[in-house]
Amino acid sequence: MRRLYILFFTVFLVGCAADDFTTPVSQATVDTDNESDFEEVLVDVEITTIDPATQEIRYVLLDSIYDIAVGINGEDWGVFDEKTDPVDPNAGGVSQVNGFYVQSEPYTHHLTLNYNAASSDLQTAGEAANFLRGFLLPGDYFFKLNELKINNIVNEPRTIKPSDTQLLSIEPKERSVFVGKFNIAI
Numbered sequence: 001m002r003r004l005y006i007l008f009f010t011v012f013l014v015g016c017a018a019d020d021f022t023t024p025v026s027q028a029t030v031d032t033d034n035e036s037d038f039e040e041v042l043v044d045v046e047i048t049t050i051d052p053a054t055q056e057i058r059y060v061l062l063d064s065i066y067d068i069a070v071g072i073n074g075e076d077w078g079v080f081d082e083k084t085d086p087v088d089p090n091a092g093g094v095s096q097v098n099g100f101y102v103q104s105e106p107y108t109h110h111l112t113l114n115y116n117a118a119s120s121d122l123q124t125a126g127e128a129a130n131f132l133r134g135f136l137l138p139g140d141y142f143f144k145l146n147e148l149k150i151n152n153i154v155n156e157p158r159t160i161k162p163s164d165t166q167l168l169s170i171e172p173k174e175r176s177v178f179v180g181k182f183n184i185a186i
Contacts (some may be wrong), residue, residue: 038138038170038177040175040177041115042113043182044111044182047060047062047186048183049186065081070145099152138172141167142167144166147159147162
């Protein structure tokens with residue numbers, strides 16, 4: 001029996017590296033064989049409104065889109081903020097319609113929803129666990145913009161709840177995925 005203990009202790013010591021006992025928790029790793037390098041979703045959003053004077057479609061120009069709540073396969077995935085190009089109200093073709101700066105030419109807001117940015121706000125173990133559950137492995141998912149907020153010209157917030165769902169396909173070792181364009185009429 002004593003030989004069994006000595007054999008077990010020897011195997012234990014050989015199997016452990018010298019720094020295994022000094023690695024800080026923040027540097028601990030998890031088996032990553034099945035993990036993805038996936039970090040961000042790229043989304044295009046085109047917001048339109050109807051000019052009441054002409055009944056024509058106008059494309060809304062915004063300084064920011066914020067509190068972008070995203071759902072993956074019906075589950076909340078994260079909430080993001082995105083700065084866009086600043087609006088120049090004096091630029092040619094820019095006018096005001098329904099309390100927003102607009103133009104007649106199509107305009108698309110390009111959003112980068114980086115999931116890793118959410119990790120900086122973690123306060124509790126439960127939040128950390130929810131964050132880790134949000135990592136997406138390669139595969140197909142249903143992506144939905146649950147809601148987003150924009151401000152009009154006088155900085156009044158407006159919540160928009162798009163009804164579109166897009167297919168999100170993540171390939172192995174893919175970092176970014178372009179979901180598609182969401183056309184939103186306000």
